[in-house]
Amino acid sequence: MRSVRLLVAAAFVLMYTYTFAQSASVTFEAQTRVFRMEGGNVSYAFGINDANELQPLYWGARLSAGDPLGPAHRNQGHASFDLPSGSTLQEFPGWGEGLYYEPALKITFPDGNRDLVLHYVDHAIDGNQLKVRLKDIEREVYVELQYQIDPKTGILARSAVITNKTSAPLMIEEAAAASWSLPNSKDYWLYYLTGRWAGEWNVQHEAIRPGARVLESRRGSTGHQNNPWFAIERGDHHDQDTGDVWFGALAWSGSWRITIQQDVLDQVRITGGYNPFDFGYKLAPGEQLETPVFYGGFTLHGIGGASRLLHQFELARILPQAPKPRPRPVLYNSWEATTFNVTEQGQEALAEKAAKIGVERFVIDDGWFGQRKDDHAGLGDWYVNKQKFPNGLKPLIEKVHSLGMDFGIWVEPEMVNPDSDLYRKHPDWVLNFAGRPRTEGRNQLVLNLARQDVRDFIFGFLDKLLSENDIAFLKWDDNRNWSEPGWPAVAPDEQKEVYVRYMQNLYSILKELRAKHPNVEIEDCSGGGGRVDLGILHYTDEVWPSDNTDPFDRLSIQDGFTYAYTPGVMMAWVTDSPNWVNRRSTSLEYRFLSSMQGSLGVGANLNLWNDEDFATAKHMIEEYKQVRDTVQHGALYRIISPENGSEESVTESVADNHDQAVVFAFLHSSQMGHPFPRVFLRGLDRNAQYRLHWITERPEGHLPESASGAYWMDHGVDLDLRGDFQATAFRLDRMQ
Template identity: 65%
Template structure:
């Protein structure tokens, strides 16, 4: 046995291998302790073999005692199993709370009682094996703790070692248990198309809150993220916060339960709605990963911790990912009416202002002239591009930009050669209507032939063309989620197998074409989660590009996801969404808080607009690394009808703070609120500099971090839809 690996095959047998690293097993107390970042997580094995959560919170000293597992009493109406903080529990023995695993056996039995069997420890990963008290149903509970942030990934592998198939009716990845408290506040994100990532806050009370998507994909109606804070804190940066995010891009469910004793348990995984997974002997099912973390730095600290984890441990190429390039997308300029000459003309204009990536959107393939036809026929339209894509790509390269394409691989129009040849390839119930959304149907990616087709045309496209970027779109939810080609008992597995194949396609494409970057887009932000972010470099939060609306959308987005993966575009004014007119500077500053893109019709810009855009893009490149990689502080929130919004991004080395300030409308001659930066070195000296807008001449050019954070900064913004950008730069000591 190698050093660093501990294996215990009996609950009575002590570990003898050296115990080093962040995970320790106390054989006498039968407890596991994980320490990383500023977090400690402790679980233990009770006398009856149940796994219990014992502690999750701020890091404890190594000499501190660990709490011991215990079984609490109850009444005939509240059995001990329902008040015990289980790590992972089967449905059986009088359980009334949400179980992690519910199984139906061929003989009609549905009782499942899981007890500890053994465990292994390898570096940052703990695997605990639990088994039913009678039947050979074995579950591996997998814990992976990130060394830097203490974010814990939990998942389960359910294995059938019996001699007959059984049906899994519910499968949740993990349960997070919080101590008893009567003042918990729950945050989560809801939305709809063009109004995604709305932050919801509510006090928790005894009962259950269900967050769920039944749509076949993540969904923008509610995002698979939560945060629970103890007490209502006066600002963003104080207080205990526990948070979690489910890494799954299909239908999902998170249950937040608080019992009468004010204990909270959060259980997440596949939604049980319309779900059944038949597991044959020797087969296994892996749940999604359910990430959880803790911060004593308030919801702001929790966000920054999650952002750092995402950028350093989740997204492709982490922790040394590339900065997002400045992008131009041709959609609003040309719609479906794309051709070689028109795209080349746009590319020249984009290059002139400093754009680094040119993306041609919808309309380049098949018989695509509108959204009624062509999806599924992924060949270059010969009328629009008689010589293929190479001349356009070569032109883009000569202009100093790389080239990207829009694709929607998982969909098909009924008016397409693909659908006429393979009408059975879509999700459907035989003999029933096929509901169209945006004039398209959903390909059943669970089918091996569909998976092969989708991978095949994408691989061919990337092999034959020097494409650096794919904007991967997904413009409708599922309907009629049938899989008639599969055996009846396996048809509901479509919810799992389709998403697995999506991930496999993305992984294989990235392995074969490692220089290609991918954006996850789903009619805006309907597929943003830590599952798809494992395979994509950036996400599109919303089709709504109104710069004022975007302040609130981007604010909500930032609670769960890092600005470094968020794309934001500068588009035309008046904006198509609200007919709102704003200055080009305001539009740029709104979009410069993430990955910057330009989607406006450059064919209509004036020379003055080109000059302004060139200046703004240069300013963005100056602060890009701080915005995309730094720590985000929400200084003034745009929520609840606020007239003001201020964000600060602090560079990883703490040497630069970039601040964006926005004003909706001046009223009654009121001054702009004083701005108080966060996170600076109190004793360090910082110089202040306006990149866009003007600072009051009375503001000192240099002052300590203490001064800026506690005295604050007064700026003058007056009028409607005004904004400015300024920086604080640390001065080298002489």
């Protein structure tokens, strides 16, 4: 089968708030036929209306247990042009009965019928999980809606399982994971993320208007152009930490679509799942299709609060090492130093230099395998090149281990060069339309991972590589999108299943590799941020946000990335200056401070460094290790955003226990002698004393050695930043 005014009184309030935020419940009120889900500071409710449809009732700040929410009633429609079936919000609408808005499910039956009307059948509650079964009014087509609410954050996980219990195959033409609904209003503002290669993670912010805004990828992967995340704010607030915000993220790494639609009654619907473009999934009798998971959350604390909730949820529920991911090690990657010209001797020399500055993981990049001298040949031939490594990888690995580092290696398993032994042997293994051209990107084609033989080949060579070598880390790359997404080996009416089966097999490989090699960590990379989503993050420990390593560009790239994803997975390298992207020159200290806002790596050519460079790098890495747990796992506050051409950028990360905070501040260039804005911190314990420690050189001016959390937040800090591309950083440590 195919298959989230007294001391006593004050103490009581604190205790109640903590308990309230940690509890979760799912209930069904039989009299009103209303489901309620509570978690964290969020309530979510929907009911069974008089037409036996599931109708959303409430999603927002947590309500009291006795607050009335039902019963649900079907709307009467809006004139003859908008029927009740469309004007009434539904939890999971099928396309039928005059639905003019985006459906969650669209099916064509063998007789040509395309009308699908889903009604409630039954449900089951198990702790913080709810399953509700729907059925078409006539045919034996069932949809099980799955809900799970997270007790701590109130983030809700939603998905659907579609089952064909008829006697004939049917064709699923559109399948969403969920449809979210907001009450009618004309004051909603949408956030979403756009980009391109080397220019990812641009935050877009616009008013929601009547009609539809479609966010999507048709590329076979998540894509650089849009990311499957959204946030909707009620009112246009200018403070990141105030205001009602609803947000969501789709856990799917293939082609996807999210539609944000405001209807004629100003109701907002958000529907997301598989991209219906070129989509078709043949469901035989007795078979099932399970959608991806669509996560949704709510906060009263603005877009910044939404980010912090999502980060917290990702660390505790999504990542492979959840609920306590270990801090990401400082790594060195040899790509920019050597490109394809890797040799055992050259890599060992770089490893010695990397160890001197405190690097913990040494990674060899492209060029170690097959006949890989450039990007024209060798992909698919995953044997060690004997000219470059006469005795295999083990001598290099042993050298790296002797220097106190673990070893990582680059792979690109899903791709093949036409100039390779693999392609010459199996030209049918790539995505293609029979008799049509096979479009290359970066001189490579995409292996059809939907095929079982391709899936077994990829798992086999990776398993062999990890079994025969002491490898702690895989950098898994994916350097092009799909073209000609054909699958001529199966029947024509099954070929469009490639969009689903490919990703299912990719996830299964990652899952099996992790089970067999539990100490191996994996980075997901796709020409930078081309495949970042909550689906791939369930199987990978970190991601590569962008190939653009310019430290100034990275401020906005990293800022946008953290709207949806935790800094704990955001790899950020220190590379050479001038940077290859813009030919911009910056100091080594500036480059380190930019990268220290995420998971720190070094990718510069260490062979070109002088003694001063090594001393600077060693100092910055030592300082980073003192704050990395706070940076990677703490609460992020965007004090000054680099968006919209801002001359300044300031971030603050605060440890979960409020014992430490770290602040990074950047200046693009001084203008007219204006001073750098005073920095007002957030998230500290107001009554605690914090000692100030400068990561960079202490600036001029009077600054206390220690002060209360109230002082740092209310009085603020003046930073003496003047000039071009200047930066500074400090940390605050709670005094015992």
